[in-house]
Amino acid sequence: MAEAGRSLKRFYVVLGLIAVAGIALIVRAATSGPGAALVLADCSGPPLGNTPARGQALGPDSAPVHIVEYADFECPLCAKFAILTMPDVQQRLIPTGRLHWEFVDFPLQQHVNSPLAHVAAACAADQGRFWEMEYALYDHQDDWFADSRPDRKFRDYARGIGLNADAFQVCLTQRRHWPTIEANRCQGEKAGVNGTPTVFVNGRPLPFTPAFDDLTKIVDSIAGTAPARTPAARR
Secondary structure (H helix, E strand, O other), rough: HHHHHHHHHHHHHHHHHHHHHHHHHHHHHHHHHOOOOOOOOOOOOOOOOOOOOOOOEEOOOOOEEEEEEEEOOOOHHHHHHHHHHHHHHHHHHHHHHOOOEEEEEOOOOOOOOHHHHHHHHHHHHOOOOOHHHHHHHHOOOHOOOOOOOOHHHHHHHHOOOOOOOOHHHHHHHOOHHHHHHHHHHHHHHHOOOOOOOOEEOOEOOOOOOOHHHHHHHHHHHHHHOOOOOOOOOOO
């Protein structure tokens, strides 16, 4: 009886070890696969390596008006702004040479798929198509934000905007631009950003999300008198 009891105990120990190993494999697959979520680092500690913050820019550095937009690809208000307002900014304000616009990554903690979407946009930027990918991500936001494998959707968007799909896939799988995205987010936190979209005009935060008419008035009011500036909200 004692031997039977010991054998039964050994059986349950082995069974438990198998279960633990199985759980570990599942967790590993979920956190390292091609569609795995990225975890945001704590920005309150020491700087995250030596990677500098760097946004995606439109318009000349010498423009008298510098606008910095901190945005999250899962943010509905960001999507509305990008779809309704940014086309006019790109077509009607940027060509005047009076406005320098910078998009800066600010993925929010509660948005699980957003970090990988930011990587996808940065990978598109490698091929000169950041703004096309930005629009695609926002336009299809409802399709990927809750998808367990958003990377598949991102590949579809990459093909749709004419990217080299193989190069894009390598970039996305390697999470190649994640350090820059983290640096951008931490820069935003240090500048006081706590929600999206947050817009800075020549270093000063706007208390509202501007419509195109608001932006036109801002550019008109500043461009006639202000000297050229370095990029805003670099703190």
